[in-house]
Amino acid sequence: MLSRTADSLFWLGRYIERAGNNARGLQVALRMASLTRDAAVRDSAWRALLIASGCAPGFAATGAEPTQEAVVRYLAADPSNPSSILSCIEAARRNARAVRTALTVDMWEAVNETWSEARRTTAATFAPDNLPGFLDWVKSRTVQFNGAYADTMLREEAWRFVRLGTTMERADNTARVLDVHHHAIADAEQDGAVAYVQWQAILRSVSALRAYHWVFHARLEPRRIAELLILRPELPRSMIACYARIEETLEGIAAAHGGRRGECHRLAGEMHARLRFGRIEDIMAGGLHDFLTATIDRNLQLGRQIQDFYLQA
Incomplete structure (x- = not known):
């Protein structure tokens, strides 16, 4: 196998997994923030999420305060963050396309359909009322991809x-x-x-x-x-x-x-x-x-x- 093919397959797996991890982390931080009225505790939850995702240095460079709105935007949709959910989906699809013939039909469809739906997201997708549904969708798509490669690849x-x-x-x-x-x-x-x-x-x-x-x-x-x-x-x-x-x-x-x-x-x-x-x-x-x-x-x-x-x- 060519090293560039192996590289694309390796990073395809990493980016899909990272998107799901970020979705779970955001769900947990939202839940913790909803359980307290203490602003310090809420801010601590968002800071912890940035550190756990490895995105704290990049977020700090934006100069923004770690509020719910800012962290959600940075980890879910910010194109300048290579580890945001939408960036991970974009990168996963790019790697999948590069090695299309090495993937099964189910794998390609899982990645490509996820990418197509992700492109239709808007600012409203990340509003507080809609965000839980989006995060559930991301988790379900990562599970679908993992199931596809586990069940259909030689x-x-x-x-x-x-x-x-x-x-x-x-x-x-x-x-x-x-x-x-x-x-x-x-x-x-x-x-x-x-x-x-x-x-x-x-x-x-x-x-x-x-x-x-x-x-x-x-x-x-x-x-x-x-x-x-x-x-x-x-x-x-x-x-x-x-x-x-x-x-x-x-x-x-x-x-x-x-x-x-x-x-x-x-x-x-x-x-x-x-x-x-x-x-x-x-x-x-x-x-x-x-x-x-x-x-x-x-x-x-x-x-x-x-x-x-x-x-x-």
Whole structure:
């Protein structure tokens, strides 16, 4: 497979996943803002969302205050933000078009129809009354795309690179969501309604609230939330589940290339092993924030190594 084809497939998976992650994050921030009359708490929720999405530096450069209206506009529709939902859909379609023959009909239709509908959005789409419906639509379209490539692609190289991009983006998002709320997780003394809402927000951001209750059959506890999102392989969006798929996918690509491996394979194996043999007690004792920031940095390094080894022409 040509490196430029692999690059387009990889970023197709990443951009679709990023659009869905931003939609979930906006839904959670809207819910948190609606549950309080404290302006400081509301502003904190929007700042946290900007940090979790990796868009805080870009938003700061606009000079705007992190109000609901400004953050929604920047993360949902701003064309100057390459990670806004509409920008992600545009970039996904551009990458899909470049590798049209490598996609199944269902995949192409999922991307192209999403792009066509996204082009019909107006300022009214992002008004408070209409925004929840738009965010639900984005989530449903990302699920449709993920289902299309999971159910219709041959388990060959094209599928592996889409899967690799999707899973890399997902692992990064889970780590960032946890890290931006690490105080709510690490502070064992924190309790009350505000803490409970924050704990719910973490789980809702990765669609894991029901999964938590299914796994633990208990009320929300910060240590268990961290355990679920970091070390429980049953949860598809947990960090350990993501890195298991990343390592497996890279091994599949290496096998298809005669066993040729590089630094990206070593890094992926190291990150998976660190989680596979990790214990939540040790992670919490060593500092949750330090653990998560190190993971985010390693994920960025892994992405660069994948780019260098497979995706550069």
